[in-house]
Amino acid sequence: MSERLVLHEYARSGNCYKIRLTAAHIGARLERREYDIMNDETRTPQFLASVNANGRIPVLQVGDRFLPESNAACHWLATGSALLPTDRFDHADMLRWMFWEQYNHEPNVATLRFWTGWIGLDNLSPLQAAQLPGKRAAGIAALKLMEDHLASHDWLAGGAFSLADICLYAYTHTAGEGGYRLADYPAVERWLARVVAQPGHIPLDA
Numbered sequence: 001m002s003e004r005l006v007l008h009e010y011a012r013s014g015n016c017y018k019i020r021l022t023a024a025h026i027g028a029r030l031e032r033r034e035y036d037i038m039n040d041e042t043r044t045p046q047f048l049a050s051v052n053a054n055g056r057i058p059v060l061q062v063g064d065r066f067l068p069e070s071n072a073a074c075h076w077l078a079t080g081s082a083l084l085p086t087d088r089f090d091h092a093d094m095l096r097w098m099f100w101e102q103y104n105h106e107p108n109v110a111t112l113r114f115w116t117g118w119i120g121l122d123n124l125s126p127l128q129a130a131q132l133p134g135k136r137a138a139g140i141a142a143l144k145l146m147e148d149h150l151a152s153h154d155w156l157a158g159g160a161f162s163l164a165d166i167c168l169y170a171y172t173h174t175a176g177e178g179g180y181r182l183a184d185y186p187a188v189e190r191w192l193a194r195v196v197a198q199p200g201h202i203p204l205d206a
Contacts, residue, residue, distance in 0.1 A: 006031045006061035008051055013037075014110055014170035015070035016058040017204050021166050022074040025200040026081045038118065071098045071167055083163045090158030097156045097164035101171075105146075108139035110171045112178030136179070143175065143185050150187040154194060161198055169195045174204070 005023070007030045009016035023030050035041040035057055043055045052059045052068045059066050060073035067073050075098075078084050085091045112135055115124060124132065146168065149156065156164040173192050176182055182189055195201065 003063040004031070004061075005029065006033060008033050008035065008057050008059040008061060008066075010035055010037045010057055012204070013058065014113075014174060014204075015106070018070055018167050018170040019058055019060060019073050019077070020206070021170065021202060022077045022083065022163065024202045024206075025083060025166070025198070026077060027200070028077055071102060074098075074163055074167060078163045083161075083166070085158035085160070085162055087158065090162075094157040094162050094164040098167050101164075101167050104138065105142040105168065106171055108135045108142060109175050109178060109180065111135055112139060112180070113171070113174055114178075116178050139175070139178070139180060143172070143180060143182075143188060146172070146191075147185040147187050150191045154191070161195070165191075165195055170204075 005028060007016065007019055007023075009019070009032060011017075011032070011034060020030060020032075022028075035047070037057070041047065042052070042057050048055055051061075051066055054068060056068065058070050058073060059068045060076065061067075062076070067076060075084075085094055112132075115121060115128065115132070119128075121132070146156075153159075155161055156168060169192065172182075172188065173195075182192075
């Protein structure tokens with residue numbers, strides 16, 4: 001890729017990690033700019049005006065253009081690589097898992113990780129505390145759906161390692177940090193090991 005790629009990120013975020021992991025698998029070099037989300041560094045007037053008016057990261061900067069939303073950035077990076085199925089249905093099925101990750105998986109599994117490790121469950125607001133049981137139940141349901149699928153499939157879509165596996169790996173492998181018991185999902189654990197074994201894999205803290 002000839003254009004300069006800059007990842008505006010908070011490195012411990014799974015959404016940011018999935019972009020780094022995609023880049024590692026395709027051999028793309030990313031410059032990295034870190035923001036402290038706990039000190040609202042993505043809410044400054046400069047960030048809102050020049051990086052993302054939505055005040056969120058990650059954002060992949062491609063030359064002088066900015067692409068928010070982690071799965072969109074991953075898809076842009078992976079275009080033309082083996083991470084995207086060539087079969088039309090398999091490609092759509094990969095996208096289905098990626099949409100599901102952001103709608104059903106990440107809002108529950110990732111949120112409990114953040115509430116547990118960054119805020120502390122004893123420090124939740126009344127609204128957050130009221131949402132906790134529902135989010136935990138929804139996270140368990142998401143992991144169970146993955147377990148049922150992976151019990152009979154090595155990979156999420158297309159019969160091969162794809163971008164769907166990268167995007168779901170990011171927060172699934174840290175689910176224990178949110179209080180979920182990954183040991184309850186043996187097929188998911190085997191899938192996590194397969195993802196780690198792929199050439200080019202890098203850990204979250206790389």
